[in-house]
Amino acid sequence: MTGPAVILVGPMGVGKTTVGEVLAKRLGVDCRDTDQDIVESAGKPISEIFLDEGEEHFRELERVAVRKALSEHTGVLALGGGAVLAPETRELLAGGPVVFLEMDVAEAVKRVGLDAPRPLLMMNPRKQWRELMDARRPLYTEVARAVVGTGDRTPDEVADEIFDALELKPS
Ligand SMILES: Nc1ncnc2c1ncn2[C@@H]1O[C@H](COP(=O)(O)OP(=O)(O)O)[C@@H](O)[C@H]1O
Numbered sequence: 757m758t759g760p761a762v763i764l765v766g767p768m769g770v771g772k773t774t775v776g777e778v779l780a781k782r783l784g785v786d787c788r789d790t791d792q793d794i795v796e797s798a799g800k801p802i803s804e805i806f807l808d809e810g811e812e813h814f815r816e817l818e819r820v821a822v823r824k825a826l827s828e829h830t831g832v833l834a835l836g837g838g839a840v841l842a843p844e845t846r847e848l849l850a851g852g853p854v855v856f857l858e859m860d861v862a863e864a865v866k867r868v869g870l871d872a873p874r875p876l877l878m879m880n881p882r883k884q885w886r887e888l889m890d891a892r893r894p895l896y897t898e899v900a901r902a903v904v905g906t907g908d909r910t911p912d913e914v915a916d917e918i919f920d921a922l923e924l925k926p927s
């Protein structure tokens with residue numbers, strides 16, 4: 757089993773999905789996103805899964821989707837921001853080519869405000885984002901081989917940093 761070439765973790769809106777696509781194109785591989793896998797198998801958007809079945813149910817779908825993607829995908833893998841909450845996922849990620857993408861709260865609110873709804877940031881996004889980051893930063897750090905800041909970088913520039921940090925070669 758070879759596993760993914762790059763695995764992206766980090767908070768909502770940091771650019772995992774966007775940068776994942778850029779990296780995959782440069783590496784000549786596919787990009788897979790576990791949120792997308794969950795949406796496809798559940799047949800509805802993540803916001804509806806949260807509303808209809810609750811966060812705990814979503815986390816179980818996510819744990820299974822991440823395990824499956826890690827075992828069968830060899831390209832770039834973007835995880836959802838909360839995937840690292842599962843101890844099993846952190847164990848599977850340990851030692852892998854995992855990059856923690858970082859940014860500050862002002863940038864986060866700007867980015868997710870422009871995008872698909874994130875159910876965890878519906879009310880008071882600044883406060884919720886800070887609380888999530890306080891709880892999750894140690895988990896992202898625990899699994900990461902490299903940490904890359906995204907605040908003042910375009911997705912292409914973030915991809916450049918990841919190439920350097922993991923010593924990747926373009927296809
Ligand atoms: N480096 C960047 N600079 C500015 N905007 C970005 C950057 N990376 C992503 N975005 C934008 O931020 C939003 C969230 O990006 P996304 O890739 O969905 O993040 P994630 O998958 O980490 O939640 C999108 O609107 C995307 O176009």
Ligand SMILES: O=C(O)C1=C[C@@H](OP(=O)(O)O)[C@@H](O)[C@H](O)C1
Pocket residue numbers: 766767768769772773791802835836837838839873874875876
């Ligand atoms: O951080 C989280 O708990 C979540 C992040 C989202 O993915 P992105 O990080 O790709 O936005 C998505 O999985 C869901 O809304 C929950």
Ligand SMILES: [Mg+2]
Pocket residue numbers: 772773789791834835836
């Ligand atoms: Mg995403």
